[in-house]
Amino acid sequence: xxxxxxxxxxxxxxxxxxxxxLALADGERAARVYGEARxxxxxxxxxxxxxxxxxxxxxxxxxxxxxxxxxxxxxxAFVPHDPLPLDLAGFENYIRYRAALWGIDRAGAWAHxxxxxxxxxxxxxxxxxxxxxxxxxxxxxxxxDRPQPAYAERILAAAGARAVFSTHTAEGAAQRFGARPxxxxxxxxxx
Amino acid sequence: MTFGALLAIAATRLHAExxxxxxxxxxxxxxxxxxxxxxxxxxxxxxxLGVAVAMTQGPGRHRHLDLCEESAPLFGRELARAKALAxxxxxxxxxxxxxxxxxxxxxxxxxxxxxxxxxxxVACTLVALSATIRSGPARLLYLALACATSAIxxxxxxxxxxxxxxxxxxxxxxxxxxxxxxxxLARYDPV
Numbered sequence: 001x002x003x004x005x006x007x008x009x010x011x012x013x014x015x016x017x018x019x020x021x022l023a024l025a026d027g028e029r030a031a032r033v034y035g036e037a038r039x040x041x042x043x044x045x046x047x048x049x050x051x052x053x054x055x056x057x058x059x060x061x062x063x064x065x066x067x068x069x070x071x072x073x074x075x076x077a078f079v080p081h082d083p084l085p086l087d088l089a090g091f092e093n094y095i096r097y098r099a100a101l102w103g104i105d106r107a108g109a110w111a112h113x114x115x116x117x118x119x120x121x122x123x124x125x126x127x128x129x130x131x132x133x134x135x136x137x138x139x140x141x142x143x144x145d146r147p148q149p150a151y152a153e154r155i156l157a158a159a160g161a162r163a164v165f166s167t168h169t170a171e172g173a174a175q176r177f178g179a180r181p182x183x184x185x186x187x188x189x190x191x
Numbered sequence: 192m193t194f195g196a197l198l199a200i201a202a203t204r205l206h207a208e209x210x211x212x213x214x215x216x217x218x219x220x221x222x223x224x225x226x227x228x229x230x231x232x233x234x235x236x237x238x239x240l241g242v243a244v245a246m247t248q249g250p251g252r253h254r255h256l257d258l259c260e261e262s263a264p265l266f267g268r269e270l271a272r273a274k275a276l277a278x279x280x281x282x283x284x285x286x287x288x289x290x291x292x293x294x295x296x297x298x299x300x301x302x303x304x305x306x307x308x309x310x311x312x313v314a315c316t317l318v319a320l321s322a323t324i325r326s327g328p329a330r331l332l333y334l335a336l337a338c339a340t341s342a343i344x345x346x347x348x349x350x351x352x353x354x355x356x357x358x359x360x361x362x363x364x365x366x367x368x369x370x371x372x373x374x375x376l377a378r379y380d381p382v
Contacts, residue, residue: 010380010382012380012382013380013382014382038382041382042382045380045381045382048262050258050261050262050380050381051380051381051382052380069266069377070264070265070266071264073262073263073264073265074264076262077262078258078262080254080255080258082254082255084255085255096199097199097203097259098259100193100195100196100198100199100200101196101199101200101259101260101263101265102263102264103193103195103196103264130255133259134262
């Protein structure tokens with residue numbers, strides 16, 4: 001199992017979040033709807049191993065983010081809800097920055113990012129750059145915090161066959177990032 | 192952590208805070224022309240600027256950078272070193288600007304005075320960094336400790352006439368503060 005949340009709760013600062021239960025295998029997709037933006041954001045951050053659950057367990061590729069956070073972060077790519085502030089830097093600088101953080105070859109990362117940006121044609125730069133930046137490390141799992149439903153098709157095309165977990169605050173948005181069971185990937189019709 | 196990641200984080204943080212850095216350097220130059228002699232003014236004023244720059248590294252100001260760094264496969268202590276490099280570089284720049292302005296004003300300070308001020312300002316800045324990820328009384332305590340660091344460093348250099356003791360004190364405080372910041376970052380939840 002690539003991502004497993006079992007009775008995961010976040011209890012610090014503000015209203016408690018959870019319990020969250022989820023199991024996601026390689027190549028599967030899951031989209032969850034939450035009542036509040038804060039809740040959706042915290043669940044996405046827990047699934048990415050950035051925020052640690054105060055109770056219950058979170059396992060990312062069988063690693064516990066409380067014990068092996070670096071291993072978890074090599075497996076997951078996290079894309080925040082907020083758009084990238086475009087005054088931060090140009091696309092090339094941004095990709096160079098992300099490549100340095102993940103210890104990836106700069107030339108390879110740039111070529112990969114250009115390819116991803118082509119797949120994300122039509123997506124506003126402020127949303128396309130963070131997604132391309134997240135995918136250059138070739139993660140097994142992509143975690144999206146309240147992604148823009150209008151770009152669902154493009155985002156999922158860029159994500160390819162990897163597992164995707166997204167959190168939302170509207171049912172319609174979640175449906176656009178809808179579930180894809182592993183059986184569908186293998187060409188087996190689920191019964 | 193690669194040297195490239197360290198530089199990328201520091202350079203991106205410096206770029207994001209370029210206006211603050213410009214204001215800090217201008218402020219140091221102006222104050223140096225007003226009070227060009229003595230050790231107290233550069234040590235305390237540059238220390239204050241160091242605290243201000245350290246506080247700009249706090250969460251929320253550059254949320255996208257914070258999330259990129261926290262989702263990168265880096266340990267807390269590695270991230271702490273990289274995040275501390277930017278305010279320390281600014282602290283050094285501010286001290287250098289003050290020192291240069293002193294010379295232009297006709298009161299050139301010795302290289303020893305510059306070194307003493309720099310050591311105290313860097314130590315003060317590193318202590319203040321721990322305040323950025325705390326709130327309430329804990330934040331006030333760290334800010335008070337940063338001010339106390341400047342005061343003790345000045346007392347050692349000016350009243351006890353012991354520059355070696357001042358530099359040693361500042362080195363020890365800097366190392367402990369950096370380690371403390373790393374430990375706190377490793378446990379920090381960006382919610």
